[in-house]
Amino acid sequence: MNQKQILELAIKMGAAADLRGEGAVEKYLDRQKKKFNALSPKKQTEFDKERLVNPYMDSGVWADNGRPVKKVMAGIDICSGDVMLAKSLGVDTIINHHPLGKGLAMLDEVMHLQADVLAMYGVPINIAESLMKTRISEVGRGVHASNSYKTIDAAKLAGVNLMNMHTPADNLVASFLKKAIEKKKPEYVGELVELIAGIEEYKESAKRGSPVKIFSGFEDRRVGKIALTEITGGTEGAKTIYREMANAGIGTIVAMHLSEEHRKNAEEAHINVVVASHIASDSLGMNLFLDELAKKGIEIIPCGGLIRVKRSKEG
Template identity: 50%
Template sequence: MTINQIYNLAVKMAKKVDPRKDLPQNPYPDSAILNETGSKVSGYQGVKKILAGIDMDSAEIMLAHFLKCDLAIGHHPHGKALASLDKIMSLQADLMHRQIGVPINIAEGVLKKQIAIVKRQISPINHYQAVDMARHSKVNFMCLHTVCDNLAWDFVENHLQKSFRVSEFQSIRVKNVMEALLTIPEYQEAKKRGAGPQIIAGARTNRAGRVAATEFTGGTDGGKLIYQALANAGLGTIISMHMKEGNREQAEKNHINVVCAGHIASDSLGMNLFLDQLEKKGIEIIPTSGLIRVKRMTDS
């Protein structure tokens, strides 16, 4: 596969499970090819070896160069993709509307302030540090952020549906949601590493009510204002990748249970679902930078 074919496959997989409708050709500004050297891997011979990780910074780029990898794939964005992080956050409004039933005008309204905050927060960051290292080291480099987060979100949602019938949500406990998450290998390994799923709002014995993985995709967190809207729409338990303390307090204030699945484990889940497709095509994957590599080659 060429670099463009790899990137286009990621976009295709993400669009297939995207909560939005009528998507443009590429609706993921935070996922991009960041550096192409113009070497053989852009042409017929293609990519044979990839260094893949969660945070691909300058050190990881040098590692890719040292290991003679054809491509470095990071999860978290760099370059223009990082500078465009705020532009993907509107996805969360569609997710809140279609998945939970929050009226779209309210979903867009409560996100508007946070999108502006994120835009200001990312503005002063040194976006191109790792990209420049890739350019000087002649390392092909891409980041796959929301495209992989979409895959993780879809996987966890389907896993919940397989674990519990919708009619059972009123009787199951938060501890049962935790137990369901811990049947996923990435979360099992994260627990061994001391960073497994944890209940950060509510209690193990609380009834879960309606459960949804609402904080898995869409760039970054949606801010403090979303929790009242989610509670009003009937959400009982959130499964989140990660949550700031102020957001956690707002969820608790609105009597929403929160299960924090774990940031790096959740990112690894989304990356793994994509990387499996590359391994099926004979590409060697070298995991690094926190990536918990789990293969599901026989599942599809």
């Protein structure tokens, strides 16, 4: 495989796991094509054509020497030092989870996914889009000044391939947890915590000092409707969304991470919040993807905080 094929596989798996359904992903790409076709020839030359095939623009290939990929270093947060380590280990490609380069600059673009997921759980789409618009603008301003090409520059100088997959991996986490929750049907918050904490990545995370935690609510409260609204879609959603979620009948949110302001607003709306450890969640999504690469004979070297758990014998 080459990096382009790896990215295509990530997009395919991410779309299949997308909580909105593959049809919604296809509709999004169709809209991008219509927008492109409506542009003047001059504007079309300026249009990023990656948008026509990649619905998750926070993921992409950033350094590519064209060589086939046989050995991968995979991590959650790879830095320039890890690039040099990868080179010394004979790694062909580094796959980072969190966005790099243009992927970080476009983090806000994937956040529109959250409005659709909120609507899926009963929040009126007009309200979800309105509240998310404010948060999306905030995130866009926040990443604007980032020095997002530092690691990419190091990879190019070292002659090591570099890519990242963010939302596709997060979609895999959301789908995995959704299926586990629907199978077990926890009634109480404590049961939900126990369910997530029993997954291997979260077990290891607990050993490392970051267990699954209740940020709002308590163990003996009933979960009500459980929403996976803060697992995928870029980063934390709108700070003011929780009252609307409560009005939609949502009783419990499963999140990767949550700011104090988000937590307080959820608490005021009487919504339980279970925070599934951030790095463990990221690792789960990456592992589900990396297992597929391992099945194709690619060697995986974990680094950069990745909690590697193999679910296939090839991994």
